Amino acid sequence: MLIGAGPNRSERKKAEILTAARGVFLKEGYSAAGMEVVARMASVSTATLYAYYPSKAKLFEIVVHDTVRLMAEPVRESLKVQGDARARLTALALAYATFMTEPATRAIFRMVTSERRRFEAIADHFLKSAHQELGGAAIEVIESLIETGELTAAQPAWAAGQLLGMLDHPTLVLGLAAGDEAQPNRPLAEICADAVETFLARYGA
Structure with missing residues (x-):
């Protein structure tokens, strides 16, 4: 039970970050969007955010790819x-x-x-x-x-x-x-x- 909880929690957290990032990018645009804001909106630390997504450019890329799937x-x-x-x-x-x-x-x-x-x-x-x-x-x-x-x-x-x-x-x-x-x-x-x-x-x- 506990063995499966880690990956599931990790995937949920990544999904929450992507949702938060999508909202920030759409509202602020790429240039004005800050990783600190994304972390705050996703209720994670900036360190956790960078652990999942090493740069704003990479996060933007994944948000766009994920949006194609959802749309x-x-x-x-x-x-x-x-x-x-x-x-x-x-x-x-x-x-x-x-x-x-x-x-x-x-x-x-x-x-x-x-x-x-x-x-x-x-x-x-x-x-x-x-x-x-x-x-x-x-x-x-x-x-x-x-x-x-x-x-x-x-x-x-x-x-x-x-x-x-x-x-x-x-x-x-x-x-x-x-x-x-x-x-x-x-x-x-x-x-x-x-x-x-x-x-x-x-x-x-």
Whole structure:
């Protein structure tokens, strides 16, 4: 019992540090974020923080990589929805649009982009992984609907890009241009319904 407690506690502590660091980086930006602040927010000593993460740059890198993993979870959960093409595409669209309207989502995209010169490899990894994870979920749904004969698309990846592209402008792009807290004038359900109808008009069997 005690043997297993050490590693479990260690993993929990690392997760708490990453959560605290993500909040500090998003609020303060990389340059202004201090390791002492991260340690205080995570309720650990600075020495403990450095024992887990030897530098602020390394901590930032791991926070970004961890965020990529977390960001796609709600969208991938939407793949469990059953029903016809409209129901499944709407579930995906709503999960994606909801995610892209969250202030934290806009903040992480903005932060990674702003730090591109300093962390080019990290920024490239983040954007590529986000594209693969989120776009991959859309491709998976579309390919499934092609197999059932509900959609006809010679290039599922292109079709996925078109669907998500219709959602990007009123959600993510709006936030990046008008501020992380900015929300669309229309309800997300209405935006998603319009996007799905347009998509089905083009690709519906």
